[in-house]
Amino acid sequence: MTASGNADLNAVVYTRLSTIFGTDNFPAKFLINDACVVGRRPYSHAGILRFNGQAITVLPHRSTCYRCLFLEPPPPGSVPSCSQAGVLGPIAGIMGTIQAMEASSTSLAPAVCSQTGYSWWMRST
Numbered sequence: 001m002t003a004s005g006n007a008d009l010n011a012v013v014y015t016r017l018s019t020i021f022g023t024d025n026f027p028a029k030f031l032i033n034d035a036c037v038v039g040r041r042p043y044s045h046a047g048i049l050r051f052n053g054q055a056i057t058v059l060p061h062r063s064t065c066y067r068c069l070f071l072e073p074p075p076p077g078s079v080p081s082c083s084q085a086g087v088l089g090p091i092a093g094i095m096g097t098i099q100a101m102e103a104s105s106t107s108l109a110p111a112v113c114s115q116t117g118y119s120w121w122m123r124s125t
């Protein structure tokens with residue numbers, strides 16, 4: 001992403017109460033994570049592959065973030081994309097629903113949110 005792209009991302013993140021994202025682009029995941037952490041904005045990230053899904057809600061400076069969990073992007077080509085490996089469609093819907101619920105709680109009721117963030121894991125096989 002370019003410097004102006006980073007500025008655009010920061011402008012979007014910093015003006016929102018919460019961010020939701022799900023992409024199979026690993027550099028983008030880290031970039032969005034970093035923008036949210038620096039801007040102290042909560043976010044929900046979800047990832048899906050084949051029959052599995054995971055979602056985490058991060059409360060910057062209060063919980064573990066994506067970079068704490070995964071440290072750095074995997075080497076290019078080491079993880080199959082959704083188009084290569086396939087995705088069970090309803091998993092995407094379930095993870096999106098969880099993210100909507102998490103964004104609602106972090107935006108509308110931040111005082112009652114967990115102090116440690118949330119993590120959801122689903123395995124359908």
Ligand SMILES: [Zn+2]
Binds near residue numbers: 064065066067068069
């Ligand atoms: Zn972190």
